[in-house]
Amino acid sequence: MTHLELVSDCSRCFGLCCVLLPFRAGSGFGTDKDGGTPCHHLQDDDACGIHDRLRERGWPGCTVFECFGAGQRVSQGTYAGTSWREHDNLGEMSAVLSAMRQLHEMLVHLAEVDRRSPAATAAGLAGRIAALGDGDAESVLGIDLDELRAEVGAELRIASLRLRGAGDDREGTDLSGRDLRDVLLVRASLRGALLLGADLRSVDLTLTDVLGADLRGADLRGADLAGAVFLTQPQVNAARGDTATRLPAGLARPGHWA
Numbered sequence: 001m002t003h004l005e006l007v008s009d010c011s012r013c014f015g016l017c018c019v020l021l022p023f024r025a026g027s028g029f030g031t032d033k034d035g036g037t038p039c040h041h042l043q044d045d046d047a048c049g050i051h052d053r054l055r056e057r058g059w060p061g062c063t064v065f066e067c068f069g070a071g072q073r074v075s076q077g078t079y080a081g082t083s084w085r086e087h088d089n090l091g092e093m094s095a096v097l098s099a100m101r102q103l104h105e106m107l108v109h110l111a112e113v114d115r116r117s118p119a120a121t122a123a124g125l126a127g128r129i130a131a132l133g134d135g136d137a138e139s140v141l142g143i144d145l146d147e148l149r150a151e152v153g154a155e156l157r158i159a160s161l162r163l164r165g166a167g168d169d170r171e172g173t174d175l176s177g178r179d180l181r182d183v184l185l186v187r188a189s190l191r192g193a194l195l196l197g198a199d200l201r202s203v204d205l206t207l208t209d210v211l212g213a214d215l216r217g218a219d220l221r222g223a224d225l226a227g228a229v230f231l232t233q234p235q236v237n238a239a240r241g242d243t244a245t246r247l248p249a250g251l252a253r254p255g256h257w258a
């Protein structure tokens with residue numbers, strides 16, 4: 001996995017997310033757009049014309065999205081530098097991007113397992129998934145993603161228990177809008193929990209499993225997430241925070257937090 005990049009690099013991507021993916025104004029994008037149609041802000045050099053003011057212009061959804069490096073891998077690897085502008089099957093390219101993004105998201109979590117609680121089975125699974133992404137478009141589209149997600153999910157659950165031990169189980173609970181400042185969440189499981197608009201100011205989330213937790217609008221000002229388990233960049237991007245919010249190494253502080 002050492003050769004893989006699991007963070008987006010738009011400079012080596014052909015703006016695939018701006019073209020291949022559908023947008024809906026109600027989901028944080030400035031307009032409705034069908035998949036395969038270029039965003040009207042996409043420039044001829046595949047850069048975004050309003051990248052530095054997306055939120056101000058009503059496009060917060062773009063600031064939340066992260067492809068985990070799938071965009072440049074599909075652009076430069078799967079399609080060997082052939083842009084969507086020259087490709088005659090955007091439906092295929094869109095499906096490949098979606099599949100590759102899922103593979104890379106799995107690899108992001110497995111890489112965290114390797115850093116924090118290594119296991120031979122998890123490392124072997126990561127190597128197999130990394131190799132699957134090296135195939136051509138047809139091979140990538142033939143991957144059984146449901147089966148892989150089940151395998152990865154089992155490894156991540158075992159790793160989470162190794163890291164956290166026994167903790168409060170709030171998996172899948174709806175905590176939207178709740179004031180959680182006085183709730184002990186260290187070592188808790190918040191997997192798949194709904195935390196939309198939840199107040200987590202100054203809360204200690206050390207060894208808290210947040211895999212798949214919905215943090216849209218959650219207030220993380222002053223919170224300690226440096227030791228959170230399975231936290232991803234899109235989750236961070238969707239939340240509110242400030243300069244006092246502690247993040248794990250490798251995750252970037254969103255510009256709108258300033």
